[in-house]
Amino acid sequence: MKVKELRATFLSFMEEKGHVIVPSSPLVPENDPTTLFTGSGMQPMLPYLLGQPHPSGKRVADSQKAFRSQDIEEVGDNRHTTFFEMIGNWSFGDYFKEEQITWMWDFLVSKLKLDPENFYLTCFIGNDSLGVPRDTYSAELWQAFFKKKGIDVGIGENPEKDGIRTINGVRDHIFYYSEKKNWWSRTGAPANMPIGEPGGPDTEMFYDFHPELGRSCIPNTPFSGEFCHVNCDCGRFVEIGNNVFMQYKKTAQGFEELPQMNVDHGSGLERICAAVNDDGDVFNIDIFENAKKTIENLSGKAYTGEAQYAFRVILDHIRAATFLISDGVLPGNKDQSYFVRRLIRRAVRFARNLDIHTNFCAEVADSFIQVYKDEYTNLETNKDVILGEITKEEEKFRKTLENGMKEFEKAIIEIHKSVNGETKEIIRHLSGRIAFDLLQSYGFPIELTEELAKERNIIVDREEFEKHKKEHSDQSRTASAGKFKGGLGGDGEMEVKFHTATHLLHQALREVLGEHVLQKGSNITPERLRFDFSHDAKMTDEEKKKVENLINSKIAADLPVTREEVSFEEAKARGAIGLFEDKYSDVVSIYRIGEGTKRGDSNLYSIEFCGGPHVERLGVLGTFKIQKEEAVSAGVRRIKAVLI
Numbered sequence: 001m002k003v004k005e006l007r008a009t010f011l012s013f014m015e016e017k018g019h020v021i022v023p024s025s026p027l028v029p030e031n032d033p034t035t036l037f038t039g040s041g042m043q044p045m046l047p048y049l050l051g052q053p054h055p056s057g058k059r060v061a062d063s064q065k066a067f068r069s070q071d072i073e074e075v076g077d078n079r080h081t082t083f084f085e086m087i088g089n090w091s092f093g094d095y096f097k098e099e100q101i102t103w104m105w106d107f108l109v110s111k112l113k114l115d116p117e118n119f120y121l122t123c124f125i126g127n128d129s130l131g132v133p134r135d136t137y138s139a140e141l142w143q144a145f146f147k148k149k150g151i152d153v154g155i156g157e158n159p160e161k162d163g164i165r166t167i168n169g170v171r172d173h174i175f176y177y178s179e180k181k182n183w184w185s186r187t188g189a190p191a192n193m194p195i196g197e198p199g200g201p202d203t204e205m206f207y208d209f210h211p212e213l214g215r216s217c218i219p220n221t222p223f224s225g226e227f228c229h230v231n232c233d234c235g236r237f238v239e240i241g242n243n244v245f246m247q248y249k250k251t252a253q254g255f256e257e258l259p260q261m262n263v264d265h266g267s268g269l270e271r272i273c274a275a276v277n278d279d280g281d282v283f284n285i286d287i288f289e290n291a292k293k294t295i296e297n298l299s300g301k302a303y304t305g306e307a308q309y310a311f312r313v314i315l316d317h318i319r320a321a322t323f324l325i326s327d328g329v330l331p332g333n334k335d336q337s338y339f340v341r342r343l344i345r346r347a348v349r350f351a352r353n354l355d356i357h358t359n360f361c362a363e364v365a366d367s368f369i370q371v372y373k374d375e376y377t378n379l380e381t382n383k384d385v386i387l388g389e390i391t392k393e394e395e396k397f398r399k400t401l402e403n404g405m406k407e408f409e410k411a412i413i414e415i416h417k418s419v420n421g422e423t424k425e426i427i428r429h430l431s432g433r434i435a436f437d438l439l440q441s442y443g444f445p446i447e448l449t450e451e452l453a454k455e456r457n458i459i460v461d462r463e464e465f466e467k468h469k470k471e472h473s474d475q476s477r478t479a480s481a482g483k484f485k486g487g488l489g490g491d492g493e494m495e496v497k498f499h500t501a502t503h504l505l506h507q508a509l510r511e512v513l514g515e516h517v518l519q520k521g522s523n524i525t526p527e528r529l530r531f532d533f534s535h536d537a538k539m540t541d542e543e544k545k546k547v548e549n550l551i552n553s554k555i556a557a558d559l560p561v562t563r564e565e566v567s568f569e570e571a572k573a574r575g576a577i578g579l580f581e582d583k584y585s586d587v588v589s590i591y592r593i594g595e596g597t598k599r600g601d602s603n604l605y606s607i608e609f610c611g612g613p614h615v616e617r618l619g620v621l622g623t624f625k626i627q628k629e630e631a632v633s634a635g636v637r638r639i640k641a642v643l644i
Contacts, residue, residue, distance in 0.1 A: 575599025
């Protein structure tokens with residue numbers, strides 16, 4: 001079965017059950033400052049789970065894009081991905097356990113024809129201190145459905161101790177687990193939930209891909225049954241879905257029931273597709289096929305053996321970066337942007353393991369755009385931006401990757417020293433100073449350095465790294481504040497960033513709207529910039545988006561910002577523009593963004609008269625976002641913008 005077919009089958013099934021199909025929310029949560037990314041289907045539904053009426057009614061279903069940054073280092077096995085689609089359905093105070101479990105059995109076993117012999121379930125064991133009872137209802141309802149298929153199954157009490165038991169010919173297929181496994185909220189187990197957070201017990205669904213692992217994955221254990229259980233990490237079982245009975249809210253006194261009993265179901269679209277195809281490797285489903293062939297052609301290697309790990313990292317990371325950029329997250333140094341940068345750089349790093357040493361990421365990204373463009377039309381709309389941003393980030397990293405790897409190897413080459421004729425390990429730690437130098441000089445995120453070190457059984461001194469990073473940040477702030485005297489009311493860190501951003505905005509407006517655009521004034525505070533410019537029409541949403549994308553692409557490229565003092569005539573000859581050109585003295589200060597020296601150079605972006613101060617490189621700015629565009633007077637418009 002193909003992913004597209006499976007997605008449509010689920011949504012049609014839920015529509016028949018009275019659900020309204022709603023579109024996927026963006027990967028960056030709207031109006032939710034508590035998290036960077038949409039990591040589950042329930043996040044956009046939180047207000048309705050708490051009681052706010054949903055505009056589409058009490059039953060909705062969707063296929064939600066999701067990204068989990070915490071899984072980056074898990075990628076490489078047969079089942080983990082950072083980006084995935086979660087097919088789900090919700091009841092906001094309508095149906096509850098009986099309907100949900102019945103529909104899940106019908107969908108997975110009756111409609112998709114999953115073999116019930118390979119179908120396993122878990123339920124909440126209960127906790128008296130939480131005031132939440134054991135979920136015997138769900139366990140016994142699952143058991144009854146097996147019975148209708150002529151299969152007697154047992155319910156295991158202590159699977160982590162007993163494994164999977166077979167007693168008098170009856171095999172355990174249903175298991176009770178504690179709140180560490182069978183309780184769901186956005187923040188995990190009950191102890192981690194903040195006041196006001198909703199959560200509840202769940203019943204999770206697993207598929208047994210490799211029964212042959214049952215007696216060999218964890219030998220020499222006290223299990224009375226087979227040597228693993230459904231939550232074992234051996235790869236035998238894969239969780240394919242989760243039904244959360246969202247009926248509680250945490251209070252200062254403990255847990256109280258919500259005004260309505262909710263159902264929150266989410267299943268991994270890719271994992272269910274793998275189960276239907278009875279292939280435990282999610283990277284063998286159809287959506288990865290074209291991208292996999294692209295990598296095979298580029299590397300000359302097949303997706304087998306040791307090469308699979310690098311293939312999987314590249315496939316996952318480029319797919320995730322493609323969707324994130326399409327949703328407006330460009331590679332950068334902070335917040336969501338940092339993870340896009342890390343994904344691309346990790347993909348490039350693992351491509352070296354496949355002997356790919358030229359730009360390739362955009363070609364792989366385009367393979368995914370072609371696969372998904374019918375369901376997610378913004379991928380095709382934003383194709384040029386996606387491929388352009390990925391290529392820029394790859395090129396930027398490749399310039400320093402090889403030299404950085406050489407420096408890393410130099411740093412650990414002394415790990416084995418000969419002492420009195422014997423080889424002895426005398427260094428087990430990589431200094432934080434070296435890790436910081438790799439970041440500053442070669443763009444190696446600390447996580448990349450830690451991964452490389454871990455592969456060689458070396459520990460990076462993270463505490464020392466953070467110390468050097470803070471010292472550098474403090475010194476840079478002091479230097480920026482003291483170096484410049486004029487041109488800005490304030491010279492704090494954010495004012496300096498916003499001042500540089502006005503140069504980017506000025507040039508971007510000229511490129512998008514035309515060279516009639518000239519600065520007519522500006523005002524900068526630590527919170528935002530305000531920029532007035534000559535233009536006689538309201539900007540369209542498309543024009544504003546083009547300006548944002550153009551500015552953010554330059555920030556992502558981390559272009560240098562250079563100050564020079566030259567004669568006024570030379571500055572004019574080199575194409576510098578500015579606000580009060582007739583007020584400048586014979587010797588003027590100009591700022592260049594990019595490597596060129598005069599307007600028209602292909603590698604120069606901006607050149608302006610200015611007294612400063614500015615950042616030294618654009619990469620520190622973050623993400624540029626226009627908040628408002630409005631008229632000031634006849635022929636003059638105003639933009640208010642922030643850096644996030």
